[in-house]
Amino acid sequence: MTAELQCEAVAKAFAKRTVLAGVDVTVAAGTLTAVLGASGSGKTTLLRIVAGFEAPDTGRVLIGGTPVAEGRHRAVPPERRGVGYVAQEGALFPHLSVGANIGFGLRRSERRTGHRVAELLDLVGLGQEYAAMHPHELSGGEQRRVALARALAPRPSLVVLDEPFSGLDAALRTETRAAVAGALSEEGTTALLVTHDQAEALSMGREVAVLRQGAMAQTAPPDTLYRFPVDVEVARFVGDAIVLDGTRDGDTVDCALGRLPCVAIDDGAAARGGVDVMVRPEQVTIATAVRGATAPGGSAIAGAGTATEATVVSVTYLGAEAVVRLALGDGGAATARVFSGSLPEPGRRVTARVSGPVVVYRPGPR
DSSP states (O other): OOOOEEEEEEEEEETTEEEEEEEEEEEOTTOEEEEEOOTTSSHHHHHHHHHTSSOOSEEEEEETTEEEEETTTEEOOGGGTTEEEEOTTOOOOTTSOHHHHHGGGSOHHHHHHOHHHHHHHHHTTOOGGGGGOOGGGSOHHHHHHHHHHHHHTTOOSEEEEESTTTTOOHHHHHHHHHHHHHHHHHHTOEEEEEESOHHHHHHHOSEEEEEETTEEEEEEOHHHHHHSOSSHHHHHHHSOOEEEEEEEETTEEEETTEEEEEEEOSTTSOSEEEEEEEEOGGGEEEEEOOTTOOOTTOOEETTTEEOEEEEEEEEEEOSSEEEEEEEETTSOEEEEEEETTSOOOTTOEEEEEEOSOEEEEOOOOO
16 A cells, blocks of 8 residues: 655754755655755665665654654664665675565565566566576666566555666666656555656656755756756756846846746846846757847847847757757857757857746856
């Protein structure tokens, strides 16, 4: 039976170094929340506290409304929490077969029938022939699937995953990620995933919590987090971001990319006056410069909306798309992420136009 996870004001320090500083996070029953953070942000420590391998200094952890950790003085042992754990490298028992690894935490009667093992092999997209194989005979992605099957075998109320796709190549990571997400969804299992991979967090989490220097910077659904990050630092962490100086006037802002509609996320962003402007590269479209294109500051090109002139500095080909680096008229720079079918050459004059609203913040250091 799945259960809601709640972490309330969880704090932890090692040798007087604060690792977690009053972290709050809630994972609704039957959903997956991804905790996204850079190396050293405290994400693995948070996961280990939830699993019961570490105790918080202060704060508490509840699973299904029942406290399993309250500061350092009261904790339910890991084996009694009903938490399945998937380690970074899978951590399978090398001397046991795949079937024995999956069945390790099952009651003897369930191990004997083999029904649950067969069910889980199907669930994670592996055939029944894998049951007799050993971990060294598997690919990295197959090992991660077996590790998930082992964690799910005893029907835990919660599964925690510690960067479970690290070390896999890009194609295998995508395939394994989809298999793991599908298996968790099929079982209806509550899950907490920690990762430093933005694409992983955004594609898997119903909610994504950004952990920065031991504190939660923002928790939101993936699309909200990406489109409306709480500050410039989060914007840069969850994706490519163009940050420009701008002057706001209510619902519009003037910057080197023209006069643009804007949304303020930061309460400190002035309604009128200087702001930082955040634009995603995929919002920028480019076309060959034509007569009547604006200088920076942005009057309209006939039929094309607000635009500004720019010079192509470089083009990076990525297959289906390309990144075009632009020099703007005020000496600033921007990038456009565009379809790679027809690309301008470096040195070419183009017009750049931004689609959709941009996000503005109070000015900060670059």
